[in-house]
Amino acid sequence: MSKTTFKPIACGATLPVNNIHAVSVSIPTLREVIDYEEGLNGIHDKIKSGYPRFMLHPYLKLMAQYLKTKYNVPSCYEVVLLSSKKAVKLVSDTYFIHNPFKIDEPFGVILVLNETSQLQKVLSFIQHVGCNLSSRFAQKYLYEHGVIDRLHQEELLDTNIAKTTLLNILGKAYKQPVENIALAPSGMNAVYGVLKGLKSIQNANSRNILVQFGWLYLDTMNVVKHYFKRNRVFYDIHNKKALEKYLKSYGKQVSAIVTEVPTNPLVQTVDIKWLKNLCDAYNIPLVIDSTLATPYNVDLKPYADIFIESLTKFACGNADVLMGAIILNENSRFSCMQSEFFKHCDEPYIQDIQRISYEIRGYEARMKKINHNTKLLVEYLEKQPYVKTIYHTHQEKCKANYQAIQRDDSAFGGLISVVFHKPFDEVYDQLNFAKGPSLGTEFTLLMPYVYLAHYDMIQSKEGQAVLKAFDMDINLLRISVGCEDIEEIKKEFDKLL
Structure with a gap:
């Protein structure tokens, strides 16, 4: 890849730039992030698009x-x-x-x-x-209908082979038959399909509690609360005794345990073998969101009953398609219940399938490059005096858990989160990487995670207490590492010295 010089991207510009179908948007200063959350200083005149589920296209x-x-x-x-x-x-x-x-x-x-x-x-x-x-x-x-006079030009896979190509690549990556895979118009629609399927199944066997293990993505938590009035959250994936104690009393009433591997944004990996054994002991299905790990980094086939992946992220790589997937493990008792899960999802629009089918062909190679860059960036940041804490797949607290499921030593993952000694606005504003929501892009993308995902919690003492209790530093910067020249990425961070 040619040398890259990172340049400022104006507030409100689409990410990727000049792409009407972009799912991210540039919010380059912390002041603009706060203005966006509070609707101040005419910020919405600048930001006309954003992540499509949060902002109307x-x-x-x-x-x-x-x-x-x-x-x-x-x-x-x-x-x-x-x-x-x-x-x-x-x-x-x-x-x-x-x-x-x-x-x-x-x-x-x-x-x-x-x-x-x-x-x-x-x-x-x-x-x-x-x-x-x-x-x-x-x-x-x-x-x-003559409302616009031109179409955005982009590369698409032929209609006749697009869906087959997409399903075949996912099937090979997850080592699953293609009939066990369903597409959805977004990752959250895939989550919804799984939870609705679980709810319809549990109505027949009186299991009506959903357990959330770990700090899951914001909207996953919201859907859990909406569809399971009885739900139990265990934010700390290292507190095994708490879950074990709970299941001794309520295990026979639990419909499923839902977790992310690794978690977002602290990139922590649960002891998945322990969790699977616990699920088996109480006959509880295990649902794993594998978006951050990707099937190219970890092998979760021996453990998950159901996979969920937001294809918008690493599978796409360009942040210009919303799509999700449900993958039923052929080794699970649920593998014969496709209709119970798949019927709740909508079919994605064909042109979205054509676009992501074109992009997913580079999925495996993209992850190799991102893994390589992430490992080297972690090694670089660990030596910098301005870094207070860094979270990544090989952090000491859960390194062994991740290594137990990684496909090989190069599968480092593409996400890290950092807390700095320096004032957060100084760090965030000074770096010229793309800055906005989403992750998994071929270009390095920074997100002030707590500000954009949990701003409501920042506004109350109670919310701040919850964040602090689970190491969710308000000034945490999530970094989705891209495919650029790693020396240029490090050079950009040298500005903070």
Whole structure:
């Protein structure tokens, strides 16, 4: 790869730059991050797009305006777009909303009264279950109806082979038959499909508690709370006795244990062999989100009953497609229950499949380069006087747990998190890497994790106490290491000396 000089990226620019389908957005200073969270200083005039589940895509805004005119929708209604008519039924059944008149479109449309608590509930629900309409679908619709005059140019795999290619690559990576894999329009929709499937199965056997083991991704926790009124959270994956004690009393009522390998953002790995043995003792299925590990870094086939992966991350590598996958382990008793899990997910839009099928062909090689760079960057940062704490797969506290499942010594992982001795705004503002939400990109991407994922907790003493109790430093910087020249990456960090 050619030498890279990292340059500032303007606030509001898409990441990747000049890509209308980008799922990340540049927020280059800590002041702008805080303004974004609090809606201050006209920040939303700069930031017009972002992670699609959290921020409405510009094309979806245009579609909503177009449909309002086309169907003469009264101004008191908000036009909310969904991935399918099945998703409309899900929202309608959940919130008892029904369109006051017929809207005939080949996608999901629901009308919700403006300026109501119901609207915010609906939007949050869509965010959590990941049934957003594709920006590529919106682009095609707007172009065909004369609202926009050009299409974003990108490389796509042929329609006839795209889905087969994608499933075959995932099947080979996970060592699973392709019929055990289902695609979803986002990673969160895959999570939703699994949890809905578990809930329908547990209704038949009276298991109605879901256990969350470890500090999981924000929306995974939200979906758990929504669908399992009885849920138990164990944030500390090293406190084995707490989980063992709980299962002695409630093990026969637990529907599943859900965990991430490794966790986000502290990159900690559970003792997976111990956890699997515990699950087997109580006949509990183990659900593993393998997004951060990737199937190329670890072998979890002997342990997981169900895998979930956000293909938006390392599988895509370019942060320009939302997609997820459910992988049922052929060794699990659930392998014959595909319909119970797969039926709840929406089918991704074909052009999204074409795009990610093109990008996933570089998945394995991309991970090799990212692993190499991450290992060398950790070695570099561990020697720097401005670094207070660094979290990575080989951190001493859980190094043995990760090594027990890694495919080989080079499988270091692509994520690290750092706490600094220096003031956080000084560190964050000075570095010229891409800065915004998401991870798994071929370009190095920084995220002020707690500010963007748990800003509400920063605002209260109770929230801050929870963060502190589980080593979630407010000023933690999550680094998704890219494929650039490692010497250039280190050179950028030299600015902090």
